[in-house]
Amino acid sequence: MNGMVGERRVIEIISSHIGKRCYDDVELVHVNGLEVALKCDMLVESTDVPRGMEPWQIARKSIVASISDMASKGVRPSYALISLALPKGIDEDYVRGMAGGFRKAAREFNIKIVGGDTNEGKELIIDCCMLGIVEEGSRFVRRSGASSGDLILVSGPFGYTKAGLKILLEDAKASSWFRARALRSVLMPKPRLRFGLMLARYATSAMDSSDGLAYTLHEMSRASGKRFIIEHKPIGRGVERFARDNSLSIDDLVFYAGEEYEIVSTVRREHLEDVIRIARSTGCQMMVIGIVQDGNGVYIRDEHGERELERYGWEHLALT
Amino acid sequence: MNGMVGERRVIEIISSHIGKRCYDDVELVHVNGLEVALKCDMLVESTDVPRGMEPWQIARKSIVASISDMASKGVRPSYALISLALPKGIDEDYVRGMAGGFRKAAREFNIKIVGGDTNEGKELIIDCCMLGIVEEGSRFVRRSGASSGDLILVSGPFGYTKAGLKILLEDAKASSWFRARALRSVLMPKPRLRFGLMLARYATSAMDSSDGLAYTLHEMSRASGKRFIIEHKPIGRGVERFARDNSLSIDDLVFYAGEEYEIVSTVRREHLEDVIRIARSTGCQMMVIGIVQDGNGVYIRDEHGERELERYGWEHLALT
Numbered sequence: 001m002n003g004m005v006g007e008r009r010v011i012e013i014i015s016s017h018i019g020k021r022c023y024d025d026v027e028l029v030h031v032n033g034l035e036v037a038l039k040c041d042m043l044v045e046s047t048d049v050p051r052g053m054e055p056w057q058i059a060r061k062s063i064v065a066s067i068s069d070m071a072s073k074g075v076r077p078s079y080a081l082i083s084l085a086l087p088k089g090i091d092e093d094y095v096r097g098m099a100g101g102f103r104k105a106a107r108e109f110n111i112k113i114v115g116g117d118t119n120e121g122k123e124l125i126i127d128c129c130m131l132g133i134v135e136e137g138s139r140f141v142r143r144s145g146a147s148s149g150d151l152i153l154v155s156g157p158f159g160y161t162k163a164g165l166k167i168l169l170e171d172a173k174a175s176s177w178f179r180a181r182a183l184r185s186v187l188m189p190k191p192r193l194r195f196g197l198m199l200a201r202y203a204t205s206a207m208d209s210s211d212g213l214a215y216t217l218h219e220m221s222r223a224s225g226k227r228f229i230i231e232h233k234p235i236g237r238g239v240e241r242f243a244r245d246n247s248l249s250i251d252d253l254v255f256y257a258g259e260e261y262e263i264v265s266t267v268r269r270e271h272l273e274d275v276i277r278i279a280r281s282t283g284c285q286m287m288v289i290g291i292v293q294d295g296n297g298v299y300i301r302d303e304h305g306e307r308e309l310e311r312y313g314w315e316h317l318a319l320t
Numbered sequence: 321m322n323g324m325v326g327e328r329r330v331i332e333i334i335s336s337h338i339g340k341r342c343y344d345d346v347e348l349v350h351v352n353g354l355e356v357a358l359k360c361d362m363l364v365e366s367t368d369v370p371r372g373m374e375p376w377q378i379a380r381k382s383i384v385a386s387i388s389d390m391a392s393k394g395v396r397p398s399y400a401l402i403s404l405a406l407p408k409g410i411d412e413d414y415v416r417g418m419a420g421g422f423r424k425a426a427r428e429f430n431i432k433i434v435g436g437d438t439n440e441g442k443e444l445i446i447d448c449c450m451l452g453i454v455e456e457g458s459r460f461v462r463r464s465g466a467s468s469g470d471l472i473l474v475s476g477p478f479g480y481t482k483a484g485l486k487i488l489l490e491d492a493k494a495s496s497w498f499r500a501r502a503l504r505s506v507l508m509p510k511p512r513l514r515f516g517l518m519l520a521r522y523a524t525s526a527m528d529s530s531d532g533l534a535y536t537l538h539e540m541s542r543a544s545g546k547r548f549i550i551e552h553k554p555i556g557r558g559v560e561r562f563a564r565d566n567s568l569s570i571d572d573l574v575f576y577a578g579e580e581y582e583i584v585s586t587v588r589r590e591h592l593e594d595v596i597r598i599a600r601s602t603g604c605q606m607m608v609i610g611i612v613q614d615g616n617g618v619y620i621r622d623e624h625g626e627r628e629l630e631r632y633g634w635e636h637l638a639l640t
Contacts, residue, residue, distance in 0.1 A: 003411035007438050010406065010415050017419035018426060018433040027435040029399050031453060034352055038434065040449055042403040044441040079349050083362040083403075083447045086330065086636075091323035095330050099337035106338060113338040114358065115347040118327050120636035121364040122442045127403045129360050129449035133351060316406075316440035 007316040023223075024143055025069040025207055026132070035140065037075040037132040041065040045124035047316065050168050050186060055094050057187050059101025060108075062126035065210060067109050068191035068261040072208040074141045074200025075132040077193075080106075080113045082128055085121030098126075109193060138200045144223035145205040146266035150292040152228055153275065155192040155199075155263040155284045158213055159239030159250070160185035162257035172246045178238040191261040194282040199265060202275055206265035214255040216264045217298045218311040224266075227295030230309060231302075234287045255309065266292055327636040343543075344463055345389040345527055346452070355460065357395040357452040361385040365444035367636065370488050370506060375414050377507050379421025380428075382446035385530060387429050388511035388581040392528040394461045394520020395452040397513075400426075400433045402448055405441030418446075429513060458520045464543035465525040466586035472548055472610040473595065475512040475519075475583040478533055479559030479570070480505035482577035492566045498558040511581040514602040519585060522595055526585035534575040536584045537618045538631040544586075547615030550629060551622075554607045575629065586612055 005013070015021075026039045043049070043062040053061075063080060070077040082102065086095075106113050111130070134140050146152075164186035166172035167179055174182065191208075199206070205224055209216045213234075221228040233254055243250045267275050272288070279286035290301075298309040325333070335341075346359045363369070363382040373381075383400060390397040402422065406415075426433050431450070454460050466472075484506035486492035487499055494502065511528075519526070525544055529536045533554075541548040553574055563570045587595050592608070599606035610621075618629040 003413060004409055005412045005415055007440070009412070010404070010410075010438050013412070013415050014402075014419045014422065014436070014438075017416075017423045019423075020433075020435065027399075027401065029432075029434055029451070031351075031356065031398070031451070032354055034354055036351065036356070036451070038399065038401055038449075038451065040401040040403045040435075040437050040447070042405060042437050042439045042445075042447065044405050044439050046442055047440050078351065079347075079358065081347065081358055081360040081449060082334075083360045083449075084330070085362060085364050085445060089324050090330075092325045092329070092333070093323060095325055095333050096337075099334045102334065103337040103339075112349075113340075114349055115340065115360075116334070117360050117362050117447075118330050118334075118636060119362045119364050120327070120367050121445060122366055125362075125405060125441060125445055125447075127360070127362065127437075127445075127447040127449075129358075129401060129403075129447075131349070131351070131356070131358065131451070316438060 026073045026075060028140055035134045037070060037073065037134060039066045039069050040127060040129040042125060042127040050165055052168050053187055055097030056101030056104060059098040059126065060105045061189060062128050063105040064189050064191050064261060066128050066130040067193055068208040068210060070130060070132045071191055071193040071196030072206045072263045074138050074197060075134055076197055077109060077111050077130050077132040079131045080111055080128055082113060082116035082126060084116065085119045085125035087123055088120055141200050141203045141206045143205055143207050143220055146220060146224035146226050146292045147204060148226060148292055148294050149269060150204050150266040151269055151272060151288050152266050152290040152292060153286055153288045154234045155195050155286055157236035157285055158234045158260055159236040159253040161259050162253045163239065163242050166246065174242055175238065178242055181238065185260065189259065189261045192263050192284060195278060195284045196263050198278040198282065199263065199275065202267045202271040203265045204267060206263055209260045209262045209264050210258055212256050212258040213264065214309050214311060217309065220264065221296065221298050227293040228290060228298045229293055230290040230298065230300050232287065232289050234289050256312065346393045346395060348460055355454045357390060357393065357454060359386045359389050360447060360449040362445060362447040370485055372488050373507055375417030376421030376424060379418040379446065380425045381509060382448050383425040384509050384511050384581060386448050386450040387513055388528040388530060390450060390452045391511055391513040391516030392526045392583045394458050394517060396455055396517055397429060397431050397450050397452040399451045400431055400448055402433060402436035402446060404436065405439045405445035407443060408440055461520050461523045461526045463525055463527050463540055466540065466544035466546050466612045467524060468546060468612055468614050470524050470586040470588055470612040471592060471608050472586055472612060473606055473608045474554045475515050475604045475606055477556030477605055478554045478580055479556040479573040481579050482573045483559065483562050486566065494562055495558065498562055501558065505580065509579065509581045512583050512604060515598060515604045516583050518598040518602065519583065519595060522587045522591040523585045524587060526583055529580045529582045529584050530578055532576050532578040533584065534629050534631060537629065540584065541616065541618050547613040548610060548618045549613055550610040550618065550620050552607065552609050554609050576632065
């Protein structure tokens with residue numbers, strides 16, 4: 001273990017060397033007076049691709065991750081570059097499948113894939129680099145910015161992605177409806193692009209949930225220097241029963257999964273009606289899950305009182 | 321072998337799916353009236369990193385590749401994102417070394433590394449995505465654009481990189497001076513950023529030589545629909561002796577190596593004096609190597625007459 005580092009320590013070391021001080025999900029740079037948003041997200045076969053995923057779904061997912069981050073910041077994505085590492089001996093059908101997934105994603109999210117780089121490596125790697133524009137009349141929504149009294153909301157229900165992985169990889173028990181819903185959340189995730197772009201006008205802070213809901217809430221709470229109180233867990237339909245049938249914890253499915261690609265946001269109470277209207281018009285099952293207060297930390301409040309929501313989330317290179 | 325594909329076929333398949341028709345070393349997109357250049361380049365440990373390369377040199381080289389492409393197009397690079405895949409168990413000293421290399425490269429080329437993505441994978445992968453601006457008074461130099469009568473030039477001598485790899489990996493014989501020069505070309509490549517930016521005003525076409533000089537000349541000849549005649553081989557000092565001492569072909573070292581990060585360009589004859597001045601002021605050993613004519617293909621002309629320069633170059637996933 002001597003000297004080994006986890007993902008967060010790697011980020012600390014590199015950030016301190018390159019003089020990076022401010023963290024957000026998307027980088028904002030100024031180019032001749034224009035605000036340009038940049039994002040890269042790497043998909044790695046051995047850690048990000050569950051068994052049973054088709055090549056086109058893998059390619060599509062590699063783009064979804066950046067779309068979701070752009071959406072949470074209120075930035076319309078425009079262009080993408082794709083860097084590939086492919087294992088030697090990969091066959092043409094597989095490449096055609098992936099190419100179809102890139103095309104599908106480009107159409108679905110109205111972006112243009114303008115180029116990339118192709119390499120040989122030990123496993124499939126897809127790095128998607130995306131450029132977006134903060135549109136006129138919109139604004140770049142940061143992780144920070146929540147005020148006391150703001151409502152905390154999520155763009156949809158939680159619990160499906162971890163359930164989907166349990167079904168795919170461990171053959172967990174599920175009704176056929178739930179099975180389909182949970183698998184779709186893993187294989188065909190839907191980032192909330194239209195919702196995010198319209199929400200930006202009202203969001204005081206926002207972030208996408210791809211590292212897990214608990215981690216996301218803690219990051220936002222810390223960035224704003226506020227206490228987040230969660231009063232309603234955004235439990236997806238069927239998740240309680242799935243948890244019971246498979247002896248799993250509901251909190252684990254809802255708060256400690258990741259890759260839901262939902263937007264977590266805070267808004268001022270007086271904008272709730274506007275935000276409900278936006279959710280309806282974009283087909284999101286938005287839920288208000290809590291409230292922002294003075295203080296620190298993230299707490300669950302229920303009939304038993306308040307307890308802290310443990311802060312952990314997905315970490316690559318974890319030293320466990 | 322059934323159905324297996326090489327790198328160029330992968331690029332064809334994906335390009336046809338995403339509707340990409342025009343190829344160049346850097347992508348040019350239009351963002352609210354601004355011309356923005358984008359480039360990504362992935363470094364893969366198992367194919368791009370020779371034994372004996374330090375972590376800071378690996379990190380620096382991952383940035384050099386994109387700098388060189390930007391330079392050849394006359395684009396000043398501004399911002400970079402870095403996506404990493406790191407093997408589990410990587411130690412802190414290694415990460416610190418890499419971080420130092422990123423910092424060094426950022427200072428050397430006056431770019432800002434604004435963010436990135438950290439992942440776990442089976443081997444070290446560094447994908448650098450870069451954004452640059454075509455400056456006022458400059459222009460984006462394409463692979464195409466050479467006219468009959470133009471001179472063909474290179475920004476420096478060739479033959480060192482393949483020699484360096486032979487020394488590093490196969491313990492090839494070399495004088496201590498040559499050894500140092502050749503190893504520097506592999507471990508500390510110098511992209512021609514200042515030269516490229518100043519050359520853009522005069523270049524009728526240009527490309528960087530990173531896939532090998534023969535491949536580069538063929539790409540440029542084809543893109544312009546012209547015949548390239550090479551009259552002087554840009555053989556680096558000491559390369560002939562190194563070839564003789566190790567029973568290697570000079571042409572192989574000069575034309576079929578790659579990763580020299582030199583700029584290959586065409587200019588009108590009347591601009592030669594200007595270009596010589598630029599080379600002097602930027603410390604480049606520029607050489608005029610040939611001339612553009614009507615026709616097709618790339619030919620070597622010497623005392624024995626003309627012969628075609630075979631067209632091959634580095635290809636990942638090669639089916640040999």
